Amino acid sequence: TKRIEYLALGSQSQRERRKREVDEIIEKAEMEVSSFQTLAAYKLFGAALYWAEGNKSNGCGIANSDPHLILFMTQWFRRIFGVSSAQMTAHLNIYPQQNEKELKYFWSNLTGIPLENFGKSFIKPLNKGYKKNTLYYGTCKVRIQKGTDLRIRIFGWVKGMLRELDPQVELAQRKWEKLREVPRPINLIAK
Secondary structure, three states: OHHHHHHHHHHHHHHHHHHHHHHHHHHHHHHHHOOOEEEEEEEHHHHHHHHHHHHHOOOOOEEEEOHHHHEEEEEEEEHHHHHHHHEOOOOOOOEEOOOHHHHHHHHHHHHHOOOOHHHEEEEEEEOOOOOOOOOOOEEEEEEEEHHHHHHHHHHHHHHHHHHHHHHHHHHHHOOOOOHHHOOOOOOOOOO
16 A cells, blocks of 8 residues: 555656756746846846847837736836836737726736726637636737837847847858748738
8 A cells, every 4th residue: 555655646756856956946047147237238138028029010019928028128118218107008918708907907007007008908809729828917018109219229239239140140041042932822812
């Protein structure tokens, strides 16, 4: 009976051991970068997040479901560019079963963006499939009014950081130029 009990606990004890290992790795990593030591590091961290998650065209904005990321970026826009909360607008993408009013209050409270700066939310239609990752707070898209020049400046910083990679990328692109020759699909469905 004891052997069976130990065997049954095997996978559970492995999970607990791995969880402790992961917690230790995270704790050590947090201590390595406990805070931004310089304004330059802070600026570049925000630029990298914007490069990954921000608008690539049409003004300056970022969308994500992670409250940490949205809060960081709203604070980053304020600190790096002097953007006020009044200059920010927000829109939510939510599910039909979520409470739009409460979610607007949540994001407004978190970011400091006034409720009156929240536009109409997009409510995702129900689908037949089972969605595994529930976005409890929806997705928040924050935009900076008249922010096109800010976006261009951010991508200038990114380009500056990646400049030394340009020759390698250009060489690969020349070598694989044929990939750009793929014809665009034709939309045969008449509107």
